Structures are given as structure tokens and as C-alpha cells.
Amino acid sequence: MADLTQNPTVSRQALRWIKTPWTVSAVLLLAVALLHPENIETVVLFAVNALLHTGRYILFAVLLLSYLKATGAETMVARAFEGREVRMILLAAVFGGLAPFCSCEVIPFIAGLLALGAPLSAVMAFWLSSPLIDPPTLLITAGALGWPFAFGKAVAAVGLGLFGGFAIKALMGRGVFANPLKQVQKSSCCGCGAPKLDSKPVWAFWREAERRQTFRAEFVTNGLFLLKWLALAYVLEALLVSYVPAETIAGIVGGEGVGTIAIAALVGMPAYLNSYVAPPLLAGLMEQGMSAGAAMAFMIAGAVSSIPAMAAVWSLVKPQVFATYLALGVSGAILSGILFQML
Incomplete structure (x- = not known):
């Protein structure tokens, strides 16, 4: 203990290790093995089979x-912010779902666009749709909830971007948000470098040693990232299915009414799970009585209200823009859930 106290670096490293998804998964499985040893095999097999399927x-x-x-x-996304404002909003909402940015990596990108004079309406369209869907999230959602749900989420992401973009345009037409920015930041919260907006893609990346290294580094980093979070997600899903009574879930977010969808959206905001963890858990909830519309509202509200996404908004814009971002996110999540339930 004295050594750890005298060596704060070791203490910080140990704390980071304890807080990893791997450790949480191991602790949860150990708890099941100790408290309900007769159920450990069922829980492990459920989680492993689900992970292999995905x-x-x-x-x-x-x-x-x-x-x-x-x-x-990813530099191609910058082209969505050139031209007429309506065109910019449309393209920004679509490209927001295609951009391979994490919630904090988007900070310098957004800051650069605002500094270059891109209208807040188009930036908000991108900002709202970007946390909701990207290629990895689309595939993982399809693997856990099926392609209809994955496509529905993608459509909802674009729709929310359009809804937010045109709402901001209407407000700005009345003189609101004349000066939305705080102080422009030059680096992201996770150390990701800002994309170079004036560079061109090099499709044959293997011809350059630096790009090959980027590919290898991204493959390892993202592979481990997805694997650890999905492993935790499926362990949590296995525990959910095994220990949470179906009538409890159905009583909270069951049914098909508008009220249930609104509750799911409001619960989803503080109970955020990242886009890689949420689909497997929602699959378990839906098996136990959660409606498809409530699941969609929960997922969208949670993505918009994630800590990185909210930190990105708060770090760049003034409080009234931040409040508008959250209001658009919640109302858009409820509307998306209602429409998805109807369809």
C-alpha cells in the first residue's frame, strides 16, 4: 500500500485498469460464479454466442x-458545408451518419467549420446526426436488433439532423444565436487530431508507409475498443435476461403508447450507453416487453446525451445553444420513436 501511495503513476494506472470494461465483465461473471454457480454456464454461453454472432x-x-x-x-465531409444553406443542411445531415468520427473527435472538426463561417444550422444538423450512426454502429445494430431497426436508426439520424438544422435556421431568421460560439478549440478531448479540411483522400493508402501504419493502428485500436465494449454489453444482456423479470421491463417501458415512448427517451438520456453497448442490451429489453418505438427513442436520446457529445457542444457554444441541442435531441428522439412504432 505504501508503494502505491508513494508512486501516484502506478496508482493511476491501476485505477484505469480497474475501470476498464474487461475488469467490469470479469467482476460481474465472478459475482455470478460465487453467488449463483449453477447459472454461470448459462450466462457465459449466452454472452459468448452473442459475441460470436456479432x-x-x-x-x-x-x-x-x-x-x-x-x-x-473523412475530409470529404467538409464538402457538405459548401454552397446554399438549405443544401448544406441536407448534406450535413446525411454526411453526419457517414462520418467516422467519435463524439470528441468531432470537436475540432465542428470548431473549424464554425471558424470558417459555416452556418450554425448546417453544423447543428451534422452535430445531431453524427453521434447517432456511423458504419460500425450500423453494422453492430443490425447484428443485435436486425436490419430493419438499423435502417430505422439511420433514417432517424438523418431526420433528426434535418429537424435540428431547419429549426436552428428558423430561429436564426428571428435573430437568435447571432453569436453562438464560445472560444474555438484546436484539439479534441481525446487527443484525436482535427481532420485537415483541405486535404484529398488517397484511396490506394497502401502505397504510403505512414498510411499503412495508420491502417494498422486504427485496426488494432478500434478492434480492441469494439471487442471490450461488446463483451461487456453481452455480459450485461445475459444478466438482464437471467435476473430481471420480464414483467418489470414491460411495466416500465412496455406497451405501445406515446407516453411509454416519451418515458423511454427521458430515461435514455441519463442512462446513456454508448452505441456499441446499447444494441445488445436493447435486444434483451425488447425480448422482455420493450416496444420497438420505445427502444428507438431510448437509443437516440442516449446517443445525443452522451457525455462526449454533450461535452463537445458545451465546450464550443454558448449555454442557449447547448440547451437547444438537448431540447432538439429529446423531442427528436420521441418523434422518431413514435414514427418507428407506427411503421
Whole structure:
């Protein structure tokens, strides 16, 4: 103990290790083994089989994301912010779902666009749709909840971007948000470098040693990231299915009414699970009585209200823009859930 106290670096490293998804998964399984040893085999097999089922999606998603990063294709997103404002909003909402950015990596990208004079309406359209869907999330959602739900989420992401973009445009037309920015930041919260907006993609990335290294680094980093979070997700899903009575779930978010969908959205905001963990858990909830509309509202509200996404908004814009971002996210989540339930 004295050594750990005298060596704060070791203490910090130990704390980071304890807080990893791997450790949480191991602790949860150990608890089941100690408290209910007769159930440990069922829980482990459920989690392993679910992870293997999603494995092909993980592999494809990681390869795709690594390729986009190595080629520099994310710079193409910047083209969505050129031209007329209405056109910018439309393209920004679509490209928001295609951009391979994490919630904190988008900070310098958004800051650069605002500094270059891109209208807040188009930036908000991108900002709202970007946390909801990207190629890896689309594939993982399809693996856990099926392609209809994955496509529904993708459509909802674009729809929320359009809803937010045109709402901001209308407000700005009345003189609101004349000066939305705080102080422009130059680096992201996780150390990711800002994309170079004036560079061009190099599709044959393997011809350059630096890009090959980028591909390898992204493949390993994203592969481990997805694997650890999905492993935790499926362990949690296995525990949910095994220990939470179906009538409890159905009583809270069951049914098909508008009220249930609104409750799911409001619960989803503080109870955020990242886009890689949420689909497997929602699959378990839906098996126990959660409606499809409530699941969609829960997922969308949670993604918009994630700590990285909210930190991105708060770090760049003034409080009234931040409040509008959250209001648009919640109302858009409820509306998406209602429409998805109807369809």
C-alpha cells in the first residue's frame, strides 16, 4: 500500500485498469460464479454466442473504419458545408451518419467549420446526426436488433439532423444565436487530431508507409475498443435476461403508447450507453416487453446525451445553444420513436 501511495503513476494506472470494461465483465461473471454457480454456464454461453454472432460485423466495421482513416476519406465531409444553406443542411445531415468520427473527435472538426463561417444550422444538423450512426454502429445494430431497426436508426439520424438544422435556421431568421460560439478549440478531448479540411483522400493508402501504419493502428485500436465494449454489453444482456423479470421491463417501458415512448427517451438520456453497448442490451429489453418505438427513442436520446457529445457542444457554444441541442435531441428522439412504432 505504501508503494502505491508513494508512486501516484502506478496508482493511476491501476485505477484505469480497474475501470476498464474487461475488469467490469470479469467482476460481474465472478459475482455470478460465487453467488449463483449453477447459472454461470448459462450466462457465459449466452454472452459468448452473442459475441460470436456479432463477430463478422465487428470485423467488417473495423476494416471499413480503418480504411476510411488511412485514406483520409473523412475530409470529404467538409464538402457538405459548401454552397446554399438549405443544401448544406441536407448534406450535413446525411454526411453526419457517414462520418467516422467519435463524439470528441468531432470537436475540432465542428470548431473549424464554425471558424470558417459555416452556418450554425448546417453544423447543428451534422452535430445531431453524427453521434447517432456511423458504419460500425450500423453494422453492430443490425447484428443485435436486425436490419430493419438499423435502417430505422439511420433514417432517424438523418431526420433528426434535418429537424435540428431547419429549426436552428428558423430561429436564426428571428435573430437568435447571432453569436453562438464560445472560444474555438484546436484539439479534441481525446487527443484525436482535427481532420485537415483541405486535404484529398488517397484511396490506394497502401502505397504510403505512414498510411499503412495508420491502417494498422486504427485496426488494432478500434478492434480492441469494439471487442471490450461488446463483451461487456453481452455480459450485461445475459444478466438482464437471467435476473430481471420480464414483467418489470414491460411495466416500465412496455406497451405501445406515446407516453411509454416519451418515458423511454427521458430515461435514455441519463442512462446513456454508448452505441456499441446499447444494441445488445436493447435486444434483451425488447425480448422482455420493450416496444420497438420505445427502444428507438431510448437509443437516440442516449446517443445525443452522451457525455462526449454533450461535452463537445458545451465546450464550443454558448449555454442557449447547448440547451437547444438537448431540447432538439429529446423531442427528436420521441418523434422518431413514435414514427418507428407506427411503421
